[in-house]
Amino acid sequence: MKNGRRIGIMGGTFNPIHNGHLLLAAKAQEQVFLEQVLFMPSGNSYMKRNVLETQKRVDMVSLAIKNHPGFELSLIETRKSGNTYTCETLNYLKAANPNTQYYFIVGADILFQIEQWRHPEQIFQMAVLVCAVRDDYDIDAIQEKGNALAASGANIIYLNMPKLDISSTDIRAKVKSGIPISKLVPPEVAHYIEQEHLYYEED
Numbered sequence: 001m002k003n004g005r006r007i008g009i010m011g012g013t014f015n016p017i018h019n020g021h022l023l024l025a026a027k028a029q030e031q032v033f034l035e036q037v038l039f040m041p042s043g044n045s046y047m048k049r050n051v052l053e054t055q056k057r058v059d060m061v062s063l064a065i066k067n068h069p070g071f072e073l074s075l076i077e078t079r080k081s082g083n084t085y086t087c088e089t090l091n092y093l094k095a096a097n098p099n100t101q102y103y104f105i106v107g108a109d110i111l112f113q114i115e116q117w118r119h120p121e122q123i124f125q126m127a128v129l130v131c132a133v134r135d136d137y138d139i140d141a142i143q144e145k146g147n148a149l150a151a152s153g154a155n156i157i158y159l160n161m162p163k164l165d166i167s168s169t170d171i172r173a174k175v176k177s178g179i180p181i182s183k184l185v186p187p188e189v190a191h192y193i194e195q196e197h198l199y200y201e202e203d
């Protein structure tokens with residue numbers, strides 16, 4: 001069988017996308033030798049409420065990655081109606097590109113949640129999990145959980161990365177309080193948030 005492509009998937013709600021997401025994707029690309037990283041905003045999430053409308057989240061992702069060679073926007077999940085599930089996305093991608101090896105890029109917290117997602121065993125079969133272990137994490141707990149998931153078929157690569165104390169929740173709260181966010185998101189995203197008056201009335 002000819003060698004397949006190595007493609008990363010950086011999935012997220014991206015409400016909004018921020019420098020932590022971009023650093024995570026860049027570290028994965030560099031450490032795992034990924035040819036391309038697909039930035040894949042989620043569509044409807046049955047797990048999150050009051051999420052900003054999809055088109056605006058997509059616009060921000062598009063602005064954030066436009067100067068990064070190797071980062072591509074993927075609208076697979078936003079074009080789908082109904083809830084999006086990672087197993088369905090991977091099934092779709094693998095059917096279209098059977099020789100491609102997919103690497104699903106996540107924060108290590110996801111190791112503790114993924115068993116509650118739909119068909120985790122299919123996710124383990126179709127993608128390698130690339131987990132960011134930020135430098136304040138409990139490494140032993142992550143290793144123990146990772147070993148248990150590996151025994152259920154998961155392939156996990158651990159990424160070392162510095163902790164960037166940024167979250168989308170915190171960014172929304174800062175915007176609402178009038179605190180500058182210019183160090184937390186790319187300038188184009190900060191400008192878009194201001195221009196579209198996003199998050200000023202967040203609950």
Ligand code: NAP
Nearest residue numbers: 011012013014020024042085086106107109117118164166
């Ligand atoms: P998100 O909040 O936008 O975050 C995206 C990723 O970036 C997460 O893995 C997150 O890890 C990481 N991240 C956030 N802040 C970071 C920082 N400062 N430094 C480094 N990494 C950071 O997206 P999400 O809602 O968690 O969704 C992630 C993916 O999981 C999406 O593709 C979604 O569709 C999928 N998902 C699937 C199911 C399902 O199939 N049932 C359920 C839930 C989610 P941390 O969480 O560790 O911060």
